[in-house]
Amino acid sequence: GQGVEQPDNLMSVEGTFARVNCTYSTSGFNGLSWYQQREGHAPVFLSYVVLDGLKDSGHFSTFLSRSNGYSYLLLTELQIKDSASYLCAVRGGNASSGSWQLIFGSGTQLTVMP
Amino acid sequence: EAAVTQSPRSKVAVTGGKVTLSCHQTNNHDYMYWYRQDTGHGLRLIHYSYVADSTEKGDIPDGYKASRPSQENFSLILELASLSQTAVYFCASSEDANTGQLYFGEGSKLTVL
Numbered sequence: 694g695q696g697v698e699q700p701d702n703l704m705s706v707e708g709t710f711a712r713v714n715c716t717y718s719t720s721g722f723n724g725l726s727w728y729q730q731r732e733g734h735a736p737v738f739l740s741y742v743v744l745d746g747l748k749d750s751g752h753f754s755t756f757l758s759r760s761n762g763y764s765y766l767l768l769t770e771l772q773i774k775d776s777a778s779y780l781c782a783v784r785g786g787n788a789s790s791g792s793w794q795l796i797f798g799s800g801t802q803l804t805v806m807p
Numbered sequence: 808e809a810a811v812t813q814s815p816r817s818k819v820a821v822t823g824g825k826v827t828l829s830c831h832q833t834n835n836h837d838y839m840y841w842y843r844q845d846t847g848h849g850l851r852l853i854h855y856s857y858v859a860d861s862t863e864k865g866d867i868p869d870g871y872k873a874s875r876p877s878q879e880n881f882s883l884i885l886e887l888a889s890l891s892q893t894a895v896y897f898c899a900s901s902e903d904a905n906t907g908q909l910y911f912g913e914g915s916k917l918t919v920l
Binding site for chain 2: 697723724725726733734735736737738741742743780782784793794795796797798799800
């Protein structure tokens with residue numbers, strides 16, 4: 694079946710970095726997104742990748758390896774306010790029929806400590 | 808200014824009662840979605856729509872209906888609410904089907920007693 698897996702929790706220290714991992718297994722692939730969700734609030738879009746490699750967007754960078762079904766979100770120069778849940782979402786489906794669906798992981802709760 | 812707004816933000820309903828969650832977007836997007844989020848689970852798609860007066864089933868449509876009377880409005884209807892439908896519901900919109908960027912509302916917390 695199709696699935697997106699993320700670790701439940703991750704802790705890191707202010708001023709350092711954190712890498713949030715995501716592995717997926719889908720029939721077909723048409724992009725991967727990352728969202729940030731603070732407690733009690735809506736998910737907020739961070740990044741979208743389709744091609745392999747590292748996409749550097751400053752504070753947030755995203756890596757994708759389609760052959761390994763793997764992505765990570767890298768947060769650098771962590772701040773306390775980066776504490777949140779980070780959701781990975783994979784667009785999987787059928788290229789020939791054009792039927793795609795966005796499959797979300799359950800999210801990784803990042804805690805940034807002083 | 809919020810582009811996707813949901814109402815109510817919180818609701819308590821009784822088992823067997825009818826619940827309507829409303830969503831309004833000002834993004835001028837064709838696609839709208841209803842997701843539910845449960846602790847320990849990812850967002851799961853209930854219904855979606857790509858044009859007014861038409862709705863499509865998502866991954867978990869059982870027990871839910873949807874209505875899209877206009878491009879801006881998308882409602883989720885629980886005709887007979889059940890305990891298992893206690894969750895946070897998110898509405899979202901997107902420009903097209905292939906984008907990775909969805910714009911979410913702030914969520915509606917539904918408690919069914």
